[in-house]
Amino acid sequence: MLSAEEIAARLAAVRDRIRAAARRAGRDSEAVRLVLASKTQPPAAIRAAYAADAREFGENYVQEAAAKRAALADLADLRWHLIGHLQRNKAKLAMETFAMVQSLDSEALAAALARAHEHAPLPALIEVNLAGEASKGGVAPEACAALLDAVRTMIDVRGLMAIPPPAKSAEASRPWFIRLRELRDRLARTSGLALSDLSMGMTDDFEVAIEEGATIVRVGRAVFGARDR
Secondary structure, eight states, X not given: OOOHHHHHHHHHHHHHHHHHHHHHTTOOGGGOEEEEEOTTOOHHHHHHHHHTTOOEEEESOHHHHHHHHHHTTTOTTOEEEEOSOOOGGGHHHHHHHOSEEEEEOOHHHHHHHHXXXXXXXXXEEEEEOTTOOTTSOSBOGGGHHHHHHXXXXXXXXXXXXXXXXXOSSSGGGHHHHHHHXXXXXXXXXXXXXXXXXXXXXXXXXXXXXXXXTOSEEEEOHHHHOSOOO
């Protein structure tokens, strides 16, 4: 684990890059939320980022996130995002743990989350598998409209999330970000929903994602350093 001072310095550098990317796009940097991808990071690393004013963290696994939430229970204003695949049998624990699920990919999962909630519907993003990669979750772009129509009364769908295919450069990811933004715009027009969130962009390409309209970027390595596993 990096020291608290290193994490704070790296976090400040990422924020500077977010502001610069937003300026290039003529956008307000306050419209871009930074979610720190904290998979495999110890609670101490999250606590160090919190001390540097980070409040939103993304986890890939429900049980790992629940354990960290318990370990950091004194930090009452932390917001946890699920950015990995969610199994339906973990829907109840997910409802108790996360402020947002960014990986909604089926009507069955939406129904399981709806059954688990006791109050307002859980905010969620539909995960889109832009390139049809077998190794990734998400729905095909052409299936998004049907899924949105099926789940909109069960889940508070806020927008879309995607992870582009691996690329040799950040610029090579730009067409995928444009495609996701255009898909979101079409769905917003046809559904009448705001769909105001676009979660796209990670350590290697988040600046390009911001230039193309990202409202949420998921950054881990640039702040926490390389994962051990």
